[in-house]
Amino acid sequence: MAIYFTADTHFSDPRVLAIDRRPFPSLDAHDAALIALWREIVGADDVVWHLGDFARDKPEGRAAAILAQLPGEKHLILGNNDPESVARDPAWASVRHYAEIAVDGQRLVLCHYPFRTWRDSGKGVIDLHGHSHGRLTPIPRQYDVGVDVWDHRPVTLATIRARRRRGPPRPPPASKSTAKSASS
Structure with missing residues (x-):
């Protein structure tokens, strides 16, 4: 079992193509590519x-149909664009605004919004967030897990920390399956 983090998928939200300049020719191509990338990485026993900002639910039921295609035990930290219908979906193992968890002995604070400071930030606790779509300069022990930063796919804590050690966040090159999904 692996534990992954992601944010700001914005499934079914046409604004994301223009505002965030995502490299997909249509919203259908965007959604299909993000679903395929999730399925490529996340297994049924993963978490x-x-x-936050999982999906817009237009037409009604679309968000539930997308969520049903995504493997793994899924937890939602609510974002500013998650409608009530998304939050109520029984496919989520949990839904909340904030969480504190530990992964491999590392304590984490999870919220859609980036914090300036957080509980035990001076004691090595890491803040994982979304919302800023890779546009916010991080402070120590703070990481944006949004798909705009991570080549449109969920990532592990080990991957997140390894990239920070190598320098500023840069999305890795798109895989052949990503390019194929985006162009189909």
Whole structure:
């Protein structure tokens, strides 16, 4: 079992193509590519913490149909664009505004919004967040887990920490399956 983090998928939200300049020719291509990338990485026994802005639910039921295609035990930390219908979906293992968990002995604070300071920030606790779509300069022990930063896919804590040690966040090159999904 692996534990993954992601945020800001914005499934079914046409604004994301223009505002965030995502490299997909249509909203259907966007949604299909993000679903395929999730399925490529996450297995049925894995856990995914989605840190907000999962989907717009238009037409009604679309968000539930997308969620049903995504493997893993899924937890939702609510974002500013998650409608009530998304929050009530029984496919979520949990739904809340904030969580504190530990992964491999590392304590984490999870919220959609980035904090300036957080509980035990001076004691090595890490803040994982979404919301800023890679546009916020991080402070120590703070990481944006949004898909705009991570090549449109969920990531592990080990991957997040390894990239920070190598320098500023840069999305890895798209895989052949990503390029194929985006162009189909």
